[in-house]
Amino acid sequence: MCVAQYRVSVKESELLDAHRQELRRGSVVLASLLALRTPGYGYGLLEALDRAGVPVAANTLYPLLRRLESQGLLTSEWDTSEARPRKFYRTSQDGVRLARALLREWQAIDKALTRLDVEGSEL
Amino acid sequence: MTISLTDRYVAATVRHVPEKHRREIERELRAAIADDIDARTVHGEAPADAEYAALRELGDPTMLAARYTRRAVALIGPDTYPAYIHALRASCWSVLPILYVVLVLVLRAHGENAWTAIFRPIGITLTVAMYLAVGVTGLFAIADRRRGDHPDAAVLAEPWTPDRLTAVDDPRPARWSDLIAEIVLAAVLIVALFVQRVLSPVTTTGGAAVPIINPALWAFWVPYFIAVIVLALVVKAVDLRLREWNPITAAATTALTLAGTVPLSWLFWQAQVLNHALTHDTGALPASGSWIAWLAILVLALITVASLLRTWRSRNRNRAGDTDVGSPYAKAER
Structure with a gap:
């Protein structure tokens, strides 16, 4: 009985994880574009996003940064003044514009979901 | 270090x-x-x-x-998958039963007992099934890669509309996956023609392979049929490219169908298709007008009628489209 209940809860949490990941996937692009309005490098951004509450896997973030750069949404520059050379990314003008549009979209979704939630609880 | x-x-x-x-x-x-x-x-x-x-x-x-x-981590992506399954199914359903039946008949004609004739072809059929699967999968994997290299491919392809739905009793409009299935089919057939000269289920007492097809046909008829098959594929490709029913390609398809089936029927009637050396006794194989000839001609006649119906029925569909723009048939072909 107890074991069965434990199994159910493991399954539920796996399901929750899967859906949460799906829900969060697109938000990493927006979070990166917003955060990199002040220049940052790979690992630094990883930590900053984590602290901000948008945790993302390193093996997702690093390739993503290169992709956003190839799309012209980020610009990059090597900083060789320190002992460890790092590639610094900064959100470009296009990137800022896109981030604003995405943020509006995000807020619209938030509003819509809140409205649905309220309507649902009134029933 | x-x-x-x-x-x-x-x-x-x-x-x-x-x-x-x-x-x-x-x-x-x-x-x-x-x-x-x-x-x-x-x-x-x-x-x-x-x-x-x-x-x-x-x-x-x-x-x-x-x-x-951003490399694809799937051999065949979701865009190509339905066409892939369709081609795989179509080529297996057409090649394998025919191959099996032909092998059974050949072994039986050669005088093998019924059990050998039924069971021995299973192995060969399974081997061919494997080659078919590998061939079709390879072709589609290449097609999928090439599609992936051109991100515009999905945009260039026409978007789906309800007009593409076909009525239940209506023959499905031809698609590129049909062509791929037919190319695979033709390739298997042509390769089989060459392979049967050295690899045959029937051997002489000395162990040498006995070709299934009459070796005398290589002088003219086998190259002729291969040419007809290749031309038919070219016409089919042109027809697909044109998208609309075209009298010239329809006439060419008709001509090529008849150019293939009529001489083949005549050769079957003359008992010239199958190698007489397959059987030791003077049975049905060397006799002209035997049951083998009748069976072959019946099958060829059915294939001819089906092919011609398919070719010319599309025209009616287009005609209907000229008078009735709202007809779903009319746009399905375009």
Whole structure:
């Protein structure tokens, strides 16, 4: 009985994880574009996003940064003044514009979901 | 100098990345790993443990490289998959039953007992099924890769509309996957023509293979039929390219169908198709007008009628479209 209940809860949490990941996937692009309005490098951004509450896997973030750069949404520059050379990314003008549009979209979704939630609880 | 885990990890990653991006990705990845190791050692981890943990978190280098290059990690993507399954099914359903039945008949004609005639062809049929599957999968994997290289492909392809729905009793409009299935079919047939000369289920008492097809036909008829098959595929490709029913391609299809089936029927009637050496006794095989000839001609007649109906019924569909623009048939062909 107890074991069965434990199994159910493991399954539920796996399901929750899967859906949460799906829900969060697109938000990493927006979070990166917003955060990199002040220049940052790979690992630094990883930590900053984590602290901000948008945790993302390193093996997702690093390739993503290169992709956003190839799309012209980020610009990059090597900083060789320190002992460890790092590639610094900064959100470009296009990137800022896109981030604003995405943020509006995000807020619209938030509003819509809140409205649905309220309507649902009134029933 | 010893090679560190990080060195090995970075090397394993950039190996799968195009040459021109390698140096940059390597530098960036090294910095990121070093940053992660530093952060972990600050929290009191031993450097070796920190390196191990940092690399473990980055995960499989092959997957990381795939993310860097945005390479497809599936052999056949969702866009190509339905056509792939369709072609696989179509080629298997057409090739394998015919092959099996022909082999059974040949072995029986050669005088094998019923059980041998029924069971021995199963192995050959399974082998051919495997080759078919590999061939079709290979073709579609290449097609999928080429599609992936052109991101506009999905945009260039016409968007789906309800007009593409066909009525239940209506023959489905031809698609490119049909052509691929037919190319595979033709290739198997042509290869089989060559292979049966050296590999045959029937052998002489000396162990040499006895070709199934009459060797005398190679002087003219076999090359002729191969040419007809290739021409028919070319016409089919042109027809698909034109998208609309066209009297010239329809006439060419008709001519090629008849150019294939009529001489073949005549050759069957004359008992010239199958090698007489397949059987020791003077049975049905060498006799002209035998039951084998009748069966072959019946099958060929059915194929001819089906092919011609298919070719010319599309025209009616287009005609209907001229008078009634709203007809779903009219647009389905375009």
